[in-house]
Amino acid sequence: MSARLEKVYQNAERIEINQNTKIVCMSDCHRGVGNRGDNFLPNRHLFFAALQYYYERCFFYIELGDGDELWENCSLRRIEEIHSDIFELMSRFYRSGRFRMLYGNHDRRKEDYRFFESQCWDYYCEIEDACKELFPGLHAQEGILLQDAASGHEILLLHGHQGDLMNDILWKITAALVRFLWKPLELLGVADPTSAARNYKKRKKTEGRLNAFSKQKQILLIAGHTHRPVLSKPGESFYLNDGSCIHPQCITAMELENGAVTLVKWCMTVRRDSTLAVSREVLEGPIPWERYWEKSVLF
Secondary structure (H helix, E strand, O other): OHHHHHHHHHHOEEEEEOOOOEEEEEOOOOEOOOOOOOOOHHHHHHHHHHHHHHHHOOOEEEEEOOOEOOOOOOOHHHHHHHOHHHHHHHHHHHHOOOEEEEOOOOOHHHHOHHHHHHHHOEEEEOOOOEEEEOOOOOOOEOEEEEEEOOOOOEEEEEOOOOOOHHHHHOHHHHHHHHHHHHHHHHOOOOOOOOOOOOOHHHHHHHHHHHHHHHHHHOOEEEEOOOOOOEEOOOOOOOEEEOOOOOEOOEEEEEEEEOOEEEEEEEEEEEOOOOOEEEEEEEEEEEEEOOHHHHOOOOO
């Protein structure tokens, strides 16, 4: 299945980066329609606080797929309405030229140019009773290739579902099963067996596939999909993962800043005066990305 990953690599948008580049990658928000099945809802305040932090510090935000839950929900318009403050902030990133959106398996409908244009270029604002621009002219992509201007080394960004039978090749069948079978069961506590995030064997297989491809190409690869945050050590692997935004009580993100990668989490903390605050905590790093090639991972 490396042919699917090779296709993403070959077709990816090329973006030049340097030591001054500031990028944050987050994925797997699974924004829903505000009901019991909306897994994003408990952490939406954490996501908004994190995104506001990155906006104010001039980060470039790249969403690595599964931003919206379009297997369980038909209407992206409804998701935008429920989480309008989130989309307005992402629109501010876009208007400032600091936003890209990748699609994953759960929001692959964004791959369709006409669907994305009709659902994401503008939206109706109830407060102002007017149609407002959201992401005019934007198209969801499958991959982005970052290239270091000094060394030429590359960092591939993608969701990570590529090559999986149920989540890639037969995704339309799987989406139908999730919507009509597993969505009702999920509300009763039954886990979706096709999910790499909830199925240990599928997760290991997915991580193995991505790890093997990054070794073969000798490129750093940052994905989502499995929901398991990973910042590998140089010399061990080229595979990294930004985790997800639906962890219990926290969200995770991968930052690229000052020529280094850092895995962070955002969570609620209690101050000494018993007030609550959203805090950013470093989980791993920062690791200069050039060190991955200095200690090249070989077969």
